Amino acid sequence: MDPIRVLVVDDQPLFAEALAVWLARQPGFEVVGAVQTVAAARELLAGAHVDVQLVDLDLGADSGVELLDHARDRYPLLRSVILSASRSPEAVATAVRHGAVSWLSKTADGDTLLQVLRGVLRDESWIPPELLAGLLRTLTEPAGSPVLDRLTVRERQVLQCLVDGMTRAQIAELLFMSPNTVRTHTQNLLGKLPAHSALEAVSVALRCGMRPNDVGPRRASAE
Template identity: 85%
Template sequence: MDPIRVLLVDDQQLFAEALAVWLARQAGFEVVGAVHTVAAARALLATERVDVQLVDLELGAESGIELLDHARERYPLLRSVILSASRSPATVATAVRHGAVSWLSKTADGDTLLQVLRGVLRDESWIPPDLLAGLLHTLAEPASSPVLDRLTVRERQVLQCLVDGLTRAQIAESLIMSPNTVRTHTQNMLAKLPAHSALEAVSVALRSGMRPDGLGAGQVSAE
């Protein structure tokens, strides 16, 4: 398999460079660059294939949100993962609404980092369990208009399973359908909401009034 190509964007130069050296030594990963500004990141994205951008939201006078928006506009296959010292659920919610598919603390251990980077390419999302409740509460604030009526019955059932924290395999078992059919329903549902990831779809669902019956511990996953 091709290595996962990662772009690191952090204004703390020593931290970014140390992380880049460590990550480049891990099997199955390639570091495209470790940059410190939005402009430098955008320049690399324009010339290099990047699978995952690992972004700090606070880039000096700039904001990593700019890169999230840029990725959603220009590179729909690029996964955006936030690596931040912030512990604010509201900040996590903002990142999710702008396209982040996972959130990692800068104190996360190496195994968790590698697991998340691999997982996002399988359309998995990760939020630290201690931030998840606050995030869901923030995302559950009512939306200005309902959007769930756009979905078919099956698509709505798949979305409910995502809100409940089920994996694709668990959804297939619960709804008695193949994993490939779950994937098709998920892709159709994301296009209609619209949402760019399962985690963002859960955000839309919660703000539109859908509620979980029982959540998993920190992971929302649907390939």
């Protein structure tokens, strides 16, 4: 049987390399690469066959959500598994909505990781039991909450860009802002929603009816 070909995407080089080395030693697995950015992952996916990508959603300046969307749109047979330190149901819900089929903690044992990687190729999914109730509650909460009305026009534009999977640099270019201004608007909208991270903010926005590439911000005049 052909080995399961895995791509590791994590912005912590030591963790990514260590995981890649360990996986490569397991029978039935082949590591295609270990990269730290969305751009590097997309380049590798374009040139190599990958069965499963192991992705940390928090990639520093990048968003793992962008990579999930890219994989879902371009590689329908590719399975995306999240490997994260977060235990937020909001984060899990966002990942699931963007195409992730399983979620694993970075503290998961090796046997569980291998079982999940094998299982996703049989169309199985895995969510840690302790996160499942919160995930289901988040996914079934009614949309249309007035919470987005708390945001200013600029904050709503930034939030739409986050929902679209854009990085801070991309948002700054689109909205003619500096990256520092984008960060300020992001921090302000996190406090208003409330959310603890950009990933949670995206989940809140999706529950409230905002959709990727729905009414995304057009190029606006500079502030």
